[in-house]
Amino acid sequence: MVAEIKKAKYIYYHCSRFKGKCPEKYVRQEVLEEKFSELMNKLTFPHWILAEVQQVLHDGRAAEQRDREETRGRLAAEADRLQRRLDVLYSDRVDGRIDVEFYDRMVAQWRDERARCLRDMELLDSADDGYADDALEILRLVQNAHHEFAKRPPTEKRRMLNLLLSNCSWAHGCLTANFRHPFDIIAENVVCGAGLGAWRQLRWPVERQL
Known part of the structure; x- marks a missing residue:
């Protein structure tokens, strides 16, 4: 028209x-x-609906934040544990307690696992709860x-x-x-x-x- x-x-x-x-x-x-x-x-809807939905959204966001913090804590602990393993592994290699093949295999595996933990932590930190x-x-x-x-x-x-x-x-x-x-x-x-x-x-x- x-x-x-x-x-x-x-x-x-x-x-x-x-x-x-x-x-x-x-x-x-x-x-x-x-x-x-x-x-x-x-x-058009009643004002009490807006107040109730606001409370529901607030509670939901708080619960999601708690879940993210708990998950991030577990990931951080796992990343630290893997780093300690890598440090010990390096010492064992320097002191000759393990051979090069075993060292290379375990370093690759634990570095990949630690990198995954760090990536997941970054995703949690960048999560958008502005919905x-x-x-x-x-x-x-x-x-x-x-x-x-x-x-x-x-x-x-x-x-x-x-x-x-x-x-x-x-x-x-x-x-x-x-x-x-x-x-x-x-x-x-x-x-x-x-x-x-x-x-x-x-x-x-x-x-x-x-």
């Missing part, structure tokens, strides 16, 4: 007729905005999407729609659209009147789009 200004102040949308003649009538911008606003109202912050930011956005949409200027309204929706179409006076992931999960929970048990599943990995 494309916009067209009438009488220098009214904005109407109509089919671009890219595929030929279209039977759809012109529609006022205000009508489209109202339809989009009604659609976004499907994302909780991203999830909460998305929840705050969509919780107020219905009210925020009405207040935004046209360019920001378009940005909100592009962020939240896909496959929008207008036919026979009706608007149809799909919510993008993960907003589709939120809309589904709202429409179904889901309890906290369902909302606890909203610990999705999200790309920061805001």
